[in-house]
Amino acid sequence: MKMFFKKGVIVFGVLFANVLMAQQRPYYTQYIMNNYLINPAVAGIENYWDMKLSHRIQWVGLQDAPLTTYITLHGPLHKAAYNNETATSFHAYGENPRGNNYWNQYIAPEPHQGIGFTMLNDKTGPLNRFAVYGTYAYHIGLSPTTNLSGGISAGFTNLSLDASKLNFGTTTVDPAVAGSGLINALKPDISAGLWLYSKNYFLGISAQQIVPQQVAFSDNTVYLEKGKLVPHLFFSAGYRMPVSDDISFLPSALIRYISPLPIGFDLNAKLQYQDLLWLGASFRYQDGFAAMAGFNINNSINVGYSYDIQTSQLNTVSKGTHEILIGFLLGNKYGDWCPRNMW
Numbered sequence: 001m002k003m004f005f006k007k008g009v010i011v012f013g014v015l016f017a018n019v020l021m022a023q024q025r026p027y028y029t030q031y032i033m034n035n036y037l038i039n040p041a042v043a044g045i046e047n048y049w050d051m052k053l054s055h056r057i058q059w060v061g062l063q064d065a066p067l068t069t070y071i072t073l074h075g076p077l078h079k080a081a082y083n084n085e086t087a088t089s090f091h092a093y094g095e096n097p098r099g100n101n102y103w104n105q106y107i108a109p110e111p112h113q114g115i116g117f118t119m120l121n122d123k124t125g126p127l128n129r130f131a132v133y134g135t136y137a138y139h140i141g142l143s144p145t146t147n148l149s150g151g152i153s154a155g156f157t158n159l160s161l162d163a164s165k166l167n168f169g170t171t172t173v174d175p176a177v178a179g180s181g182l183i184n185a186l187k188p189d190i191s192a193g194l195w196l197y198s199k200n201y202f203l204g205i206s207a208q209q210i211v212p213q214q215v216a217f218s219d220n221t222v223y224l225e226k227g228k229l230v231p232h233l234f235f236s237a238g239y240r241m242p243v244s245d246d247i248s249f250l251p252s253a254l255i256r257y258i259s260p261l262p263i264g265f266d267l268n269a270k271l272q273y274q275d276l277l278w279l280g281a282s283f284r285y286q287d288g289f290a291a292m293a294g295f296n297i298n299n300s301i302n303v304g305y306s307y308d309i310q311t312s313q314l315n316t317v318s319k320g321t322h323e324i325l326i327g328f329l330l331g332n333k334y335g336d337w338c339p340r341n342m343w
Helices: 002-020 100-104
Strands: 049-057 067-076 112-124 127-143 146-162 182-198 201-208 213-215 227-229 232-239 247-257 264-273 277-284 288-296 301-310 321-330
Touching: 112 146, 127 182
Parallel strands: none
Antiparallel strands: 049 067, 049 321, 067 112, 112 127, 127 146, 146 182, 182 201, 201 232, 213 227, 232 247, 247 264, 264 277, 277 288, 288 301, 301 321
């Protein structure tokens, strides 16, 4: 019997190693509302502190499917360094605060520093990833309407395995295996990125898990074969196109490269009405589609929701993916209802 469980653990270890060579960072549907998740150079891009809380329930109906929860906070190190406020920045009924008058007066922020913080938990079955990062970014002006920022995040990731939840396809479990409890692997983690932004476009490139590392879980009873944490590369781009003075069309794209996987990409489109609400759709190559909506309640709180439908074989067992996002604009004393630079 013990030999059976030993073989089962080895098989699980092989599967775990294969997972570690695949997409190792959680997916986010609403990353377009929080690009700081993808690129640390975004930290401090606005003139207030931007806090985001999110919970993602992936592949509803599938046992042990991923659950992802995070909180992010970032802002300028010294707000007074670049308060470029105009009359159109204030929310006024009857006129779009983000209309043509606003964008015609757009001025790039002055050079400044940004800092940020991320805490994330991503759970899939017996595997759990808990991560904490701190971020520093610097924004410089290239022209009266264009900025370039660079940022770096550093922290740690704790990968844990709950051995008591290992499933070997039998109702009888070796007490030695079931009693192993949590097995942890603590690893340092570094990310870096660049972000070019103006009033009509943004371009970004970032790398997560820059330093490749070996990962293995082991104690006196359970040993899983080594896997490897590999770098993830992200390329972002977006453009703002005014449809009318009240409506903007905001297409964007995200390209992911994770060796040795094929290149993956997302295509997104948003329609934003004034500074009040937006509707969007997303397509993820070889994965599925998503619908999104968001609402700015006031100059301090905004909410977003997305629903994903899988086009892969997971669609036969999954009832879709739900993701909710709540944002807080802390210290936003000038009354902006939506971001200036993260539209």
